[in-house]
Amino acid sequence: MTYMSGAEILIECWKKEGVKVIFGYPGATTIDIHHHLEVSGLRFVLCRHEQAAVHAADGYARATGRPGVVLVTSGPGATNTITGLAGAHMDSVPVLVFSGQVSRLSIGNDAFQEVDIVGVSRPVTKHNYLVLSTEELAQTVKEAFYVATTGRPGAVLVDLPKDVMSGKAQFSYPKKVELRAYQPHLVPHPRQIQKVTDLLLKAKKPLIYSGGGVISSGASEELLKLAELLNIPVTTTLMGLGGFPGSHPLYLGMLGMHGLYKANMAVQSADLILAVGARFDDRVTGALDSFAPEAVIIHIDVDTTSIHKIVDVDVPLVADARQALVAVLGALGPLPSFDQKAREDWLAAIKKWDKESPLTYDKSEGEVIKPQMVIETIYKKTKGKAIIVTEVGQHQMWAAQYYLCDSPRQFVTSGGLGVMGFGLPAALGVLVARPGATVFDLAGDGSILMNIQELTTAVQENLPVKVAILNNGSLGMVRQWQELFYQGRYAATILTNSPDYVKLAEAFGAKGFKATKRSEVEKVIEKGLAEPGPVLMDFNVDPTELVYPMVPGGRALNDMILKKTQSR
Amino acid sequence: MVLPPGAKTYPPESPLMETPSDSQKRHTLALLVDNRPGVLARVATLVSGRGYNIDSLSVAETMDSAVSLITLIVSGSPKIVNQIVKQLRKLINVIKVVDLSDVDYVERQLVIVRVKALAENRTEITRLCDIFRGKIIDVSSKTFTLEITGGEAKIKAALGLLSEFGIEEQVSTGLTAIARSSALKK
Numbered sequence: 001m002t003y004m005s006g007a008e009i010l011i012e013c014w015k016k017e018g019v020k021v022i023f024g025y026p027g028a029t030t031i032d033i034h035h036h037l038e039v040s041g042l043r044f045v046l047c048r049h050e051q052a053a054v055h056a057a058d059g060y061a062r063a064t065g066r067p068g069v070v071l072v073t074s075g076p077g078a079t080n081t082i083t084g085l086a087g088a089h090m091d092s093v094p095v096l097v098f099s100g101q102v103s104r105l106s107i108g109n110d111a112f113q114e115v116d117i118v119g120v121s122r123p124v125t126k127h128n129y130l131v132l133s134t135e136e137l138a139q140t141v142k143e144a145f146y147v148a149t150t151g152r153p154g155a156v157l158v159d160l161p162k163d164v165m166s167g168k169a170q171f172s173y174p175k176k177v178e179l180r181a182y183q184p185h186l187v188p189h190p191r192q193i194q195k196v197t198d199l200l201l202k203a204k205k206p207l208i209y210s211g212g213g214v215i216s217s218g219a220s221e222e223l224l225k226l227a228e229l230l231n232i233p234v235t236t237t238l239m240g241l242g243g244f245p246g247s248h249p250l251y252l253g254m255l256g257m258h259g260l261y262k263a264n265m266a267v268q269s270a271d272l273i274l275a276v277g278a279r280f281d282d283r284v285t286g287a288l289d290s291f292a293p294e295a296v297i298i299h300i301d302v303d304t305t306s307i308h309k310i311v312d313v314d315v316p317l318v319a320d321a322r323q324a325l326v327a328v329l330g331a332l333g334p335l336p337s338f339d340q341k342a343r344e345d346w347l348a349a350i351k352k353w354d355k356e357s358p359l360t361y362d363k364s365e366g367e368v369i370k371p372q373m374v375i376e377t378i379y380k381k382t383k384g385k386a387i388i389v390t391e392v393g394q395h396q397m398w399a400a401q402y403y404l405c406d407s408p409r410q411f412v413t414s415g416g417l418g419v420m421g422f423g424l425p426a427a428l429g430v431l432v433a434r435p436g437a438t439v440f441d442l443a444g445d446g447s448i449l450m451n452i453q454e455l456t457t458a459v460q461e462n463l464p465v466k467v468a469i470l471n472n473g474s475l476g477m478v479r480q481w482q483e484l485f486y487q488g489r490y491a492a493t494i495l496t497n498s499p500d501y502v503k504l505a506e507a508f509g510a511k512g513f514k515a516t517k518r519s520e521v522e523k524v525i526e527k528g529l530a531e532p533g534p535v536l537m538d539f540n541v542d543p544t545e546l547v548y549p550m551v552p553g554g555r556a557l558n559d560m561i562l563k564k565t566q567s568r
Numbered sequence: 569m570v571l572p573p574g575a576k577t578y579p580p581e582s583p584l585m586e587t588p589s590d591s592q593k594r595h596t597l598a599l600l601v602d603n604r605p606g607v608l609a610r611v612a613t614l615v616s617g618r619g620y621n622i623d624s625l626s627v628a629e630t631m632d633s634a635v636s637l638i639t640l641i642v643s644g645s646p647k648i649v650n651q652i653v654k655q656l657r658k659l660i661n662v663i664k665v666v667d668l669s670d671v672d673y674v675e676r677q678l679v680i681v682r683v684k685a686l687a688e689n690r691t692e693i694t695r696l697c698d699i700f701r702g703k704i705i706d707v708s709s710k711t712f713t714l715e716i717t718g719g720e721a722k723i724k725a726a727l728g729l730l731s732e733f734g735i736e737e738q739v740s741t742g743l744t745a746i747a748r749s750s751a752l753k754k
Contacts, residue, residue: 122610123617127660147660181663305654
């Protein structure tokens with residue numbers, strides 16, 4: 001037992017939890033912590049906005065599976081983290097925000113930079129804490145990490161009054177956490193496993209629908225084994241991209257609102273759907289009453305509240321995705337017998353759908369740059385090995401459709417909350433975690449300006465992010481809805497007076513390149529990749545290009561708009 | 569509110585938002601929770617954040633001072649209430665949630681009511697109070713103050729009868745409930 005200040009205890013706790021990097025922004029209430037952090041040997045990445053700091057920690061966590069840690073000051077520092085927390089939480093990413101707070105005696109007095117951040121952040125975190133004494137600090141931090149990283153991971157906030165940080169207490173790090181009320185259910189029930197395997201073997205037209213849970217539980221290998229063993233096609237959600245190899249012959253691409261034709265058709269015709277670590281989001285299911293009308297649905301999820309939430313499933317299986325798949329594989333054995341003929345017919349039907357309406361775009365000659373072509377070229381130039389981070393909008397959907405990710409944690413995107421401005425800071429977090437990796441932030445000209453200040457962070461920390469802006473001079477996704485469903489009244493979606501991105505990059509100390517013609521695209525990407533530092537690439541793309549297929553809101557998944565002429 | 573033709577009411581696509589006609593039923597939920605600051609707020613935020621009203625609420629420490637019992641009454645279809653129960657179970661400070669509506673249970677509520685008591689009504693009010701096994705806990709020249717405990721139906725009946733004399737003020741606790749021992753043996 002040693003006697004230490006709260007600030008020193010906090011840093012020791014971080015070290016015990018294996019934290020190497022903290023993202024954040026300092027302020028009056030966190031001076032004590034920074035004072036000790038400076039000489040602690042831990043890396044502090046100074047972002048230029050607290051929201052961006054949370055996205056960076058989020059990117060770090062998504063790239064590694066380890067928790068991302070943020071340190072911000074009280075009041076505005078803390079409230080600026082809310083979007084980041086909500087985004088991380090919705091996508092089940094373990095992110096911990098440590099926020100400064102005014103001294104205990106000042107709490108509730110409208111003190112300078114005081115806000116009840118525990119109250120404010122309650123609905124957007126898995127759990128949060130106000131630490132009321134230096135004595136309980138170590139236990140609380142231990143608990144916070146435990147809660148953030150176990151079960152269905154999520155965001156946690158720990159609020160630290162200034163005098164708790166300067167006060168002293170005996171320090172010993174608790175060895176384990178026991179929470180009577182929180183015991184994640186990870187082990188699958190054998191009876192349910194039996195049901196699952198029986199159904200899998202009986203199915204003639206089975207389909208695996210896999211989500212982010214496969215990635216966060218590290219179940220990709222098992223998923224691949226299962227799909228290959230029973231020859232079952234796989235579709236993934238946006239969050240599930242990379243959880244199954246994007247270039248695998250059994251892979252159908254993403255499903256849902258902008259899912260591939262063959263994937264959505266397969267959902268609507270399957271006689272069995274095995275949902276793994278996915279939660280039947282409204283962007284995935286389309287109209288609920290006509291979702292997967294033929295299918296018996298099995299749902300594997302670690303979160304009991306996900307089961308029967310949107311879709312009533314036939315066989316629920318509450319468990320960690322990896323443990324569940326391991327058990328299923330074990331029960332199936334090495335040579336399960338199933339109707340191979342039926343399976344070949346099923347795969348042939350899917351192939352036919354693919355031929356009927358493959359994922360494609362207008363590739364006719366000319367100098368207009370198609371946004372999809374930029375992504376395809378990036379894919380070629382990086383040999384499919386880059387880590388793709390995205391902002392939110394049309395470019396995000398094209399990235400999901402055209403950049404085939406073969407590995408888990410290769411595709412990083414704000415799925416549930418859809419945070420514009422997520423990509424750049426998240427890409428920096430990925431680079432901090434994976435130095436040496438080629439990391440792209442695929443952006444739109446709307447999203448990129450939402451956290452453009454992080455170019456400073458990129459230059460300062462020497463993080464060679466490759467930002468590719470698919471610049472269509474508009475807020476493309478909303479504009480797409482206006483074109484298709486709002487009689488082309490482009491209210492507030494046309495971006496005029498955009499900055500000169502090349503000059504902007506240079507002003508930040510980064511490199512900027514621009515392509516206005518198709519023939520320039522490849523060269524710009526090559527130049528961008530050759531640069532050792534951060535790069536901003538501005539591609540002036542065709543503003544009339546829309547994301548297809550598209551399932552209009554409230555329609556059945558097989559009711560897709562496939563190309564422009566079909567616009568209604 | 570007049571809606572244009574074809575308009576849907578808010579929010580159109582949420583599967584949790586069912587119309588009141590969908591087998592709405594009153595559920596008495598007993599929650600064992602950590603006895604700590606902020607726990608009640610978490611429970612209340614969770615229910616209200618999804619657009620549901622708490623019909624009644626009572627909170628008190630249990631025999632174990634580290635644990636409190638929250639008795640919460642909400643109305644909704646089985647699907648909604650089931651989802652609320654699961655979400656409540658997910659809260660880190662909630663130890664146990666029981667939907668008492670699934671078992672045999674007894675519930676009680678305490679009402680204190682000040683009723684006009686003119687000379688000619690005093691005997692009648694006293695008798696009513698006896699019938700409902702209430703107590704007169706304060707008397708003035710023009711009023712009686714009564715304390716009545718019971719289940720929801722009994723309280724409603726008592727208040728209905730007392731209202732004929734003129735209720736000046738009434739206060740009430742939330743309902744609290746416990747499973748019958750016969751229900752626990754199963």
